Amino acid sequence: MQNDSSELDKMQTAYKAAVEEWIAAIKQEEALASVNHTIAEVDKWEAAHFAEDDIRSKVKAAKKKYEDALREKFFGF
Numbered sequence: 375m376q377n378d379s380s381e382l383d384k385m386q387t388a389y390k391a392a393v394e395e396w397i398a399a400i401k402q403e404e405a406l407a408s409v410n411h412t413i414a415e416v417d418k419w420e421a422a423h424f425a426e427d428d429i430r431s432k433v434k435a436a437k438k439k440y441e442d443a444l445r446e447k448f449f450g451f
Contacts, residue, residue, distance in 0.1 A: 381443070382440070382443055382444065382447065385436070385439055385440040385443055386440055388436050388439075388440075389433070389436040389437055389439075389440045392429070392432050392433040392436045392437075393433055395429050395432070395433075396426070396429045396430055396432075396433045399422070399425050399426040399429045399430075400426055402422050402425070402426075403419065403422040403423055403425075403426050406418055406419035406422050407419055
């Protein structure tokens with residue numbers, strides 16, 4: 375990888391944005407878990423859980439990409 379901080383900045387920004395999206399998904403799931411549920415509400419709660427899980431996977435991928443780039447920059451591997 376080149377010594378290009380702008381590429382690292384982009385990866386860091388993407389990671390931070392993914393984390394913020396994940397936080398919002400967790401809060402949405404928590405909000406649905408904090409009310410009395412009808413069947414429809416349970417379905418929304420379950421859907422929120424699946425959305426949170428998908429976004430968590432996105433966060434993990436962005437983190438790995440950023441960490442790998444940092445390792446390459448600082449340690450050469």
